[in-house]
Amino acid sequence: MLSNQTIAIIKSTVPVLEVHGTAITKRFYNLMFTAYPELLNMFNHANQRQGKQQNALANAVYAAALHIDKLEAILPAVKQIAHKHRSLGVKPEQYPIVGQMLLQAIKDVLGDAATEEILQAWADAYGVIANVFIETEAEMYRQSEQQQGGFADFRAFRIEKKVGESDVITSFYLVPQDGGAIPAFEPGQYVSVKMSIPGEEYTHIRQYSLSDAPGKPYYRISVKREDALPGKPEGKVSTYLHETVQEGDVLWLSAPAGDFTLDRNDERPIVLISGGVGLTPLVSMLADLSETNRTNRRVTFIHAAQHGNVHALRSQVEELAQRSPQVSVYWCYDKPTADDRANRAFDKEGYIDLPWLQSVVPTKDASFYFCGPEPFMKLVYRLLKEWGVAAADIHFEFFGPMGSLEPAAEPKETAARS
Template identity: 40%
Template sequence: MLTKQQIELVKATVPVLREHGVALTSHFYKRMLSHNPELMQVFNMGHQRAGFQQQALAGAVLAYAENIENLPALLDAVAHIANKHVSVGIRAEHYPIVGKHLIASIKEVLGDAAIPELIDAWTAAYMQLADVLIGAEKAIYDKNAVAEGGWTGWRFFKVAEKSKQTDNVTSFKLVPVDNGKMPEVKAGQYISVRVFVKGQDLIQPRQYTVVKADATSLTIAVKKVEAVEKSPAGMVSNTLHNDINEGDVVEVSFPVGEFNLPEGNGELCLLSAGIGITPLFAMLKEAVQKDPTRKISFVHVCKNKEAIPFREELALVVKEGNVSFEVFETSEHGRPSEDFFKSLVSQGADYCICGPVPFMKLAASELVKNGVAENKIHAEKFGTGAI
């Protein structure tokens, strides 16, 4: 338990974290991974090289400092982080390592300003946060271990089918090597797939939505991530596209994720862009299966119709339910305008949004501006951090 003085000291660092948070977290990751290189097999090194993890951690540390007296405000963020951590195999024993290097980084970055009282305060604050996350992650691990067809850690799966969906998206049907039972998967959940990356001497995990699941298999869709400006090519996506073939074996984590189909049978709007269609396609199938009469509008933003994965299956599901499906082609119309989002507003409807961060932020803000309640907007983004 933090003392009142320690809370005030943590709060006093908020301005510094706002201005220099990324510098602090960049120093932290460099320090930790140089001292504990085995953790490079756990962390997304592509996101490390692009700076995404540093930015995400800086934002999380700032949010924690800002809400140090109101931790319930962070419950959604804790759930999001805990699911991500479980998916890549972060365990309680990793937290002392992280804490050691984070506190050392605070000392080294702040220099003379890192007085003993401040270091003690941040040490207590970190231990408090670590306890919260360890507890949340343990609950997920325990639940996964006893679930029907459940497991913790990594399980070997064989690629039963590899199918090209679009120019840059390939689907992989995965079956357990042990032929054991499979868990029930909620629409929107994801798995981590872990592979050896040639030329990097790294084992790397990446998270992919479970697009389809049955009693014997899981299917994911992988977009091949090419190098763009400062962002490196996706190590795992390129390995899966180029080096993993039918019959090969990969490691898979238990399906997790809190971005799921909203409860009830009220009107539903699914709004996706790019590869963000994958969790929403899964939600559409689940919603139609539960109640074919539920009113659903599905709007997908992409370059053109040829860029839509699972097109034939999607068309069949649309016909089975009370579903309207619209494709907004950016090659023809450009980027969605304010009027586009305004046209989607229907009072009382739930909105599920997935796609690139700028698209999701714009969609959420425009919907709220036009009268949609924030608790009716459910969003998920791929990659590091939360929207």
């Protein structure tokens, strides 16, 4: 337990973290990777270069400081991060390293303002927060290993089938190399793929949603090839998977993880909204709902893509809808091709807007799940808020570090002066 004095000191640093949080986390990663370069194996290097990982950690540290007297308020975020840590193979012995580097980063960025009293308070607070993560992750490791077909860390899977789904998305059907059973998973969960790429100093780990229903003798991931764009490097892993990895090759997978899953106790209508490759966890949800006949819930599936050439898994979704009268499917293309127009391959041209959404979704009294590129997710989130959908009915998944879908706040005077 933290003393009242420690809690007061931590809370007094909240305004400082709001201003300097990202600078602290940038310094933290620089220190950690310099002292422990092997930890680069666990991180998406592109997210590091783009600052996403640093911003996500800054937000997490800020939230921990803000709620240090009632850590139960951040338990949902802890569990979400813990799922990722378990999937990546984070171990308890790595937490002291993180604590040491975080305190040094605070000291380096804040200078004389980081008094011994403040640093000690943060050391005490970090110890409490780290224990929450360690205990949560230990339970997740136990559950992962003890279930039927379960395993800890990473396991070898053979690529049984490689299928091009669109010009940019390819599916990989994966079966255990040892011929054993595979763990069950909840639709919406993901696996981590650990890969050594020739010429690369460090291994790479990427997390990909499982894109088919549970209960199959395989896992399926559907991967978008991430091409280089201005300000965005080429996806090393996705390119290697698309261009080099073939059927019969072996990938190392973690057991399924993640908390972006269906609420089985909710019998109201469900709306699944995806953009681009963000359809993968939602196709898994739709396939599970349709194939198992577990529910009579009305399901509306909406997918947005640029055009038909990059639209993956369309035939599977349409087949599921044909077999399931409770499922309605709508396609939204913002840059349809001439063939798309000739074949009437889409229901709406342009971006999703609120009048159109209200015309195809029968009620806002439903559970909404959405996933896709961050600008798309911000649009959907804004539309649902404008419609008055309850916050408890809005569920989403970021591909990568946790971001924010709320509009950016106006800069504070203190931030402007810093």
